[in-house]
């Protein structure tokens with residue numbers, strides 16, 4: 001039997017962020033490969049009018065959990081949703097629930113976070129730093145606790161070029177930042193945010209760096225480890241390829257390109273696209289949980305879950321493959337034909353924005369207005385270009401992450417565990433992965449049926465014809481104007497016309 005699966009037998013596991021992209025895949029893998037585990041506690045808040053139970057049922061009824069239900073039919077009994085809001089000063093956990101968590105928990109996987117790049121610093125610190133601190137405090141009161149695994153990001157030190165598997169000191173002590181958040185008002189925080197975050201590109205990466213420091217500071221008292229994934233993408237293999245359920249990271253840009261809105265990006269084609277499949281991150285995280293609990297390393301270890309140094313891929317190659325998949329399997333009801341380019345030139349990118357992004361949506365909104373409908377395209381384009389501007393930082397640079405701890409862990413696993421909890425990204429074929437990723441976005445995120453592909457292709461043909469018609473009309477208008485104004489153009493025209501009559 002797998003050593004790692006055997007370790008999780010009979011264990012009570014606490015997961016935060018279990019309703020998120022990564023948390024769901026983590027839960028799925030645990031239930032599927034370690035059905036002997038005792039219980040998974042998940043900290044959940046009611047959201048969008050759904051109670052905790054409704055949220056859990058929704059997750060368990062999703063396609064992602066289909067295999068789990070076969071392997072672990074009593075999965076409903078093994079999952080225990082605990083009401084909690086990590087924004088709350090005491091995490092809003094009831095006394096009875098807290099008692100149960102404190103006395104039963106064996107392992108904690110802390111995945112919850114705000115991953116928005118534009119979050120207000122107060123909120124980012126509240127969730128990514130203060131809530132982490134509160135959880136660590138809780139963890140320190142758990143007599144059975146064997147390991148606290150913290151999910152961070154490989155970009156928590158993106159202000160550096162080469163990043164080792166260590167926690168780097170923050171320019172300002174997290175405690176000072178936390179204290180200042182208590183008495184500064186929002187307007188002042190807004191004003192000092194650029195100075196505080198310094199050469200970090202956003203409040204997300206900055207607050208994740210602070211979060212790591214608070215984990216590191218507790219590592220003398222607790223058995224902790226930090227996992228740092230890079231850009232997390234759809235599943236590679238498990239439970240099936242291509243599963244994804246949110247528009248973060250590459251997914252949003254792929255949708256915007258496939259639907260024909262995004263026609264160009266300011267991106268460096270030869271910059272390393274350090275993506276990592278979500279199931280790879282989960283496999284490493286579970287292996288880290290086992291290793292930290294069983295081997296109890298002398299110091300707290302950081303594990304990079306990145307692809308760039310072992311199996312690099314580049315944004316240019318990814319862009320071409322994404323477009324190639326759209327040729328075969330287009331998204332439905334595209335606004336324009338998917339056709340995008342990458343440029344490092346700011347002027348070209350601004351030209352593309354004007355001609356390829358703004359002009360068509362302004363024209364279309366004008367048409368909607370004329371036909372008595374509500375214009376909506378400019379708003380959508382605003383959102384897309386805002387998303388692009390936030391992601392540009394990450395698609396125009398390359399980083400080097402050392403992976404010594406991750407490789408050490410890989411070599412410690414038995415061959416069976418290396419297979420079941422595979423996080424060897426060298427085996428990944430990028431072209432196949434990207435193809436499945438795009439198809440996954442179509443099926444699981446956009447909920448488009450593959451039966452609709454012929455109609456989607458037909459729609460693209462119509463768009464192409466409209467495009468040709470529009471360009472011809474534009475050319476003729478320009479030509480007429482030129483003829484009216486220029487003698488040379490008139491001479492050329494009269495020279496060509498007799499040739500037609502020959």
Ligand SMILES: CCCCCCCCCCCCCCCCCCCCCC(=O)SCCNC(=O)CCNC(=O)[C@H](O)C(C)(C)COP(=O)(O)OP(=O)(O)OC[C@H]1O[C@@H](n2cnc3c(N)ncnc32)[C@H](O)[C@@H]1OP(=O)(O)O
Pocket residue numbers: 115116117118153154155230231232247248249250251252253254255256257265316318319320322323340341342383386387388390391394395
């Ligand atoms: C050669 C050819 C070329 C071809 C080109 C081919 C293309 C392929 C190339 C691929 C290059 C990839 C580069 C990736 C780099 C990733 C780097 C990550 C690094 C860090 C990794 C981490 O460590 S960290 C996790 C990542 N963290 C995020 O990645 C959060 C970002 N994000 C936000 O910070 C907020 O999102 C932000 C943006 C403020 C907006 O904020 P905002 O308020 O304007 O809008 P919201 O996001 O709130 O979205 C409001 C509603 O719009 C929905 N929606 C949003 N986008 C949508 C969409 N595109 N299509 C449909 N629907 C969409 C959404 O689902 C909501 O729907 P609902 O309301 O129903 O929930």
Ligand SMILES: NC(=O)C1=CN([C@@H]2O[C@H](COP(=O)(O)OP(=O)(O)OC[C@H]3O[C@@H](n4cnc5c(N)ncnc54)[C@H](OP(=O)(O)O)[C@@H]3O)[C@@H](O)[C@H]2O)C=CC1
Pocket residue numbers: 016017018019020021022023043044045047084085086087088110111112113114115127151152153154208228229230231232233246248249
């Ligand atoms: N996705 C990526 O590309 C990367 C992610 N990471 C890290 O991985 C971890 C998971 O990310 P991911 O799954 O993508 O993020 P998601 O945004 O999909 O999930 C975030 C989770 O945190 C929960 N959460 C947020 N606020 C609260 C709150 N106040 N109280 C309780 N729970 C809350 C969310 O719950 P709810 O459903 O209620 O909103 C959700 O379950 C994060 O720590 C992130 O920093 C690291 C690198 C890249």
